[in-house]
Amino acid sequence: MSIKLNALFSDSYVDVSQYRDQHFKLLESSKDVLPPSILQGNRYEQEKLLKQANTLYVGNLSFYTTEEQVYELFSKSGDVKRIIIGLDKVKKTACGFCFVEYYTRTDAENAMRFVNGTRLDDRIIRTDWDAGFKEGRQYGRGKSGGQVRDEYRQDYDPARGGYGKVVSRP
Amino acid sequence: IRRTSEPIEIEDRLESLICRVGEKSTSSLESNLEGLAGVLEADLPNYKNKILRILCAVARLLPEKLTVYTTLVGLLNARNYNFGGEFVEAMIRQLKETLKANLYTEALYLVRFLCDLVNCHVIAAPSMVAMFENFVSVTQEEDVPQVRSDWFVYVVLSSLPWVGKELYEKKDVEMDRLLNQIDGYLKRRLKTHVPMLQVWTAEKPHPQEEYLDCLWAQIQKLKKDRWQERHILRPYIAFDSVLCEALQHNLPPFTPPAHMPDCQYPMPRVIFRMFDYTDAPEGPVMPGSHSVERFVIEDNLHNIIKSHWKERKTCAAQLLSYPGKNKIPLNYHIVEVIFGELFQLPCPPHIDVMYTTLLIELCKLQPGSLPQVLAQATEMMYMRLDTMNTTCIDRLLNWFSHHLSNFQFRWSWDDWTDCLALDADKPKPKFVKEVLEKCMRLSYHQRIVDIVPPTFSALIPADPIFFYKYQDEANSALPGYAVAITVGNAIKNRASNEEILTVLKDVPNPNQEDDDDEGEGFNPLKIEVFLQTLLHLAAKSFSHSFSALAKFHEILKVLTDCDEGKLHILRVVYEVWRNHPQMISVLVDKLIRTQIVDCAAVANWLFSPNMAHEFTRFYVWEILHSTIRKMNKHVQKIQKELEEAKDKLERQQHKKVGSRSDEDGQLEEQIERLQEKVESAQSEQKNLFLVIFQRFIMMLTEHLVRCETGSVDFSTPWYKNCIERLQQIFLMHHVTIQQYMGTLENLLFTAELDHHILAVYQQFCALQL
Numbered sequence: 001m002s003i004k005l006n007a008l009f010s011d012s013y014v015d016v017s018q019y020r021d022q023h024f025k026l027l028e029s030s031k032d033v034l035p036p037s038i039l040q041g042n043r044y045e046q047e048k049l050l051k052q053a054n055t056l057y058v059g060n061l062s063f064y065t066t067e068e069q070v071y072e073l074f075s076k077s078g079d080v081k082r083i084i085i086g087l088d089k090v091k092k093t094a095c096g097f098c099f100v101e102y103y104t105r106t107d108a109e110n111a112m113r114f115v116n117g118t119r120l121d122d123r124i125i126r127t128d129w130d131a132g133f134k135e136g137r138q139y140g141r142g143k144s145g146g147q148v149r150d151e152y153r154q155d156y157d158p159a160r161g162g163y164g165k166v167v168s169r170p
Numbered sequence: 171i172r173r174t175s176e177p178i179e180i181e182d183r184l185e186s187l188i189c190r191v192g193e194k195s196t197s198s199l200e201s202n203l204e205g206l207a208g209v210l211e212a213d214l215p216n217y218k219n220k221i222l223r224i225l226c227a228v229a230r231l232l233p234e235k236l237t238v239y240t241t242l243v244g245l246l247n248a249r250n251y252n253f254g255g256e257f258v259e260a261m262i263r264q265l266k267e268t269l270k271a272n273l274y275t276e277a278l279y280l281v282r283f284l285c286d287l288v289n290c291h292v293i294a295a296p297s298m299v300a301m302f303e304n305f306v307s308v309t310q311e312e313d314v315p316q317v318r319s320d321w322f323v324y325v326v327l328s329s330l331p332w333v334g335k336e337l338y339e340k341k342d343v344e345m346d347r348l349l350n351q352i353d354g355y356l357k358r359r360l361k362t363h364v365p366m367l368q369v370w371t372a373e374k375p376h377p378q379e380e381y382l383d384c385l386w387a388q389i390q391k392l393k394k395d396r397w398q399e400r401h402i403l404r405p406y407i408a409f410d411s412v413l414c415e416a417l418q419h420n421l422p423p424f425t426p427p428a429h430m431p432d433c434q435y436p437m438p439r440v441i442f443r444m445f446d447y448t449d450a451p452e453g454p455v456m457p458g459s460h461s462v463e464r465f466v467i468e469d470n471l472h473n474i475i476k477s478h479w480k481e482r483k484t485c486a487a488q489l490l491s492y493p494g495k496n497k498i499p500l501n502y503h504i505v506e507v508i509f510g511e512l513f514q515l516p517c518p519p520h521i522d523v524m525y526t527t528l529l530i531e532l533c534k535l536q537p538g539s540l541p542q543v544l545a546q547a548t549e550m551m552y553m554r555l556d557t558m559n560t561t562c563i564d565r566l567l568n569w570f571s572h573h574l575s576n577f578q579f580r581w582s583w584d585d586w587t588d589c590l591a592l593d594a595d596k597p598k599p600k601f602v603k604e605v606l607e608k609c610m611r612l613s614y615h616q617r618i619v620d621i622v623p624p625t626f627s628a629l630i631p632a633d634p635i636f637f638y639k640y641q642d643e644a645n646s647a648l649p650g651y652a653v654a655i656t657v658g659n660a661i662k663n664r665a666s667n668e669e670i671l672t673v674l675k676d677v678p679n680p681n682q683e684d685d686d687d688e689g690e691g692f693n694p695l696k697i698e699v700f701l702q703t704l705l706h707l708a709a710k711s712f713s714h715s716f717s718a719l720a721k722f723h724e725i726l727k728v729l730t731d732c733d734e735g736k737l738h739i740l741r742v743v744y745e746v747w748r749n750h751p752q753m754i755s756v757l758v759d760k761l762i763r764t765q766i767v768d769c770a771a772v773a774n775w776l777f778s779p780n781m782a783h784e785f786t787r788f789y790v791w792e793i794l795h796s797t798i799r800k801m802n803k804h805v806q807k808i809q810k811e812l813e814e815a816k817d818k819l820e821r822q823q824h825k826k827v828g829s830r831s832d833e834d835g836q837l838e839e840q841i842e843r844l845q846e847k848v849e850s851a852q853s854e855q856k857n858l859f860l861v862i863f864q865r866f867i868m869m870l871t872e873h874l875v876r877c878e879t880g881s882v883d884f885s886t887p888w889y890k891n892c893i894e895r896l897q898q899i900f901l902m903h904h905v906t907i908q909q910y911m912g913t914l915e916n917l918l919f920t921a922e923l924d925h926h927i928l929a930v931y932q933q934f935c936a937l938q939l
Contacts, residue, residue, distance in 0.1 A: 005189060005227050011480045067712050068752060072611040076523040076572065079759075079796075083713070113480055114527040119576045121613065 013113040016050045017128050023141070024131060049131040054081070054108050055101040057130040059147075061086075062121045062159035063094050073120050074100045078107020084138050090145030096160050097140075097147060099133050123159065181220050184213065188224050192238055199238065200408045207245035214253060222260050229261065229283040230268070230276045234473040236286055236332075241405040244290025248416035254292050258284075258419050269427050272434045274321055281325050284421065285333040290406045291413045295340035297421040298333065299348075302326050306348050308426055309355040316359055317435040317938065320382060322426060323352055327385050328469070331462045334389070335397035349393070356386055362936035365929075366897055367440040367515045372557035376443040376459065384441045387460040401463040403493050437937050442510030444550060450499035457498065467498060471507040475528075479520045486531035501536065501543045505529075509547065512569060513562040516901035516937075522565060526572045545582075552586065555597040560894035561901065564788060567601060571608035579609060579621040590625060595786065595887045599629060604788045607631040611752050634750035636709040639702050650699040653677050658703045667724045674700055674725075692734045700729065701742045705757075712756055719760055726766045736771035741780060751789035758793055762800055769801045769858045777865035786891045794862070795902055801858050802906050805851045812844040856910050859903075863918050866896045867927060874924050884926075893930065900934040908938070 153164035247254030708718035
């Protein structure tokens, strides 16, 4: 009675994506100095953490989306432990992403299955596993202070500061 | 390495071939089955056991493809009689295991599979009838829960659409006897549980029938139609010439396992119906409520959801590619089945939000037709709000507001202006108001103002602003005003907790007697001054407020060291944030989690006279149920810790038999401490339910007595809400409440209680009897 027919009952929405945070564990040290074996160990550890994580990264938010709205939506899959709104490193204002941490993995999985890819503030948001919030990770990593994606994009998005920085810079 | 991985690869391939037979193929299903039967027959010498296990698994887990796999087994049996016999044996073993493991749904599918094997000439009809006779004889057992005999009757009846014709052709006398026995059982069984499970209390337009009653009516009609059933896909018909040459096997005599105390039979259900053929005027006709087609379609759609709920795109695609979809108004069936699950009492089979997302996927795949059916369904449910169960209204408004937030809140609000003429406490305006409040939580206040017509302004939620008592000089006459200003400045200047407590010493105590010499008794004004000011400074966001509560945790603990203190802190939170129920909710959650207030305090606060005017608001019940859930999770967590410690000790002792070590002693101490913790937590949990039920009983009794004395009809909207909220406590937490039934019956739900209130308790008991 032990066969579960894994081939048939996939749970792909919960799978870890291809994205890996390049800054994982390397905030204190320099990437250039570390030997490949340690970097590889980092990747292994990162993947392990992602597979156990209760925290989700949420992207494509409007700059105007509030913590309250995120709470309401993500509470639909379980009790939310905390939300950390992503901030522009320079302006310290919301820059379109956040972290949502649940008390249990199950609740986070249900968010990946049923909240990921639906709308918040009329925008399709995207969720992904996160290895866990650490101080400093709430800031955008783009040159101008926001997210990297807002540095280079060409389109006009009024909810994300208008044009990308590369377009608006002279 | 390659040599050992090959068999595994072949086994995976076999699994894939079998699981996916018939999907996305250019050839016909029949030719696919024929081909697969050939492949499997060739693989039998080397992979027989694997093939047996895969086939048993699909029989158990893929009921929506039942006849595909029974045909496959039929073909294999025709080619290899021994294999057929071994498969039947394996199925019987599996059936015994699933029953032992309380997996009644899977056992049901296994029996149905065996039944269809009669149609495929694998199993002899008389032996199937004999199994049915053994099942039905369970109805003669004494002192067993009704849900036990219910299940065995359900298994027999629900298999008849597949195999009724064949069994009647071979053994009509025996089958008639069986059906008569079932008829007698259905007439004498109790239906106390039904009102608690009905989505609507009204009989019109569609009665919410008890599931066995509905199935019986469907089987009666099928019998009248001489067992002609045309909806089920039967691939074996195409292979009749091959299959009828096959030798059949007899099922071994099967005795239903005896009832044990820890058996957990499925709970009874009510069949949810919201559509009939008049609602789908164009296109294929919807089969009637007592047609067997309706049963089979609904059963299959439920099974598809059960198989694929975790993958919404796949689930939607599978639902929409239902075989035979051109002959039925499939969109209507899908919408009805989905809402049937969402509104199922006590609980939906799957998490609520799944249904919202599934409906969105379905709208994406059928943009020209499904949204219209959904709109029609919403309109219908709005029209019938007056008789809809309060718990179901909760789920409806949660669904609707979340759904709208994915479609720019577009809705024909003008169609609902009729609700504006009604009293605010009537179901329709209440529903609209709560929907708009939920919509606001997913957006913002101005958005809601913009999306509804101006006529709806009375139903628009309040602007979620903070009310600060000590706002400006106009309030300077209020006691504590000066200290509020000082405390505010102290907080802004990052004063320490001691410094702030010193400042607070200057707050006079309105209850002089409570104060001791140190000025440290319960002082409501102190709580008010401090908390109002703190929350005012932190009002900007949830995070700000949480930080504030964390930073001044010590002070809050000191101020609320007694029950009155805890109650008062909750009152202050309400006072300041009464326009922002969501904020109240999250703050109460934090206060419980940081142990500033306990669960019973929250329950007492929600039931207090101060909150009576909010009693029918949705957020109050969100808070109460969330509080109960936290209590339950807390108990479960400590119980788990205790189990883990016990397991650890057992493992340790196992390793070194005889000798004891320091580690053992430490672990035993830890276990003792955890045991105490568990008992204390369970005591707190029991007390919480007692508080809640007591409050309900008091409120309802008061209302009923007042109405009787005044010769007024007691059935007001408030009463309906209150009695259904009481039901909701039982339904939503039935697993936990089961443990405390004895206490509840002895202390609270006694015969002296008004029969309206006692009925709720009795209906709840009937769910498991």
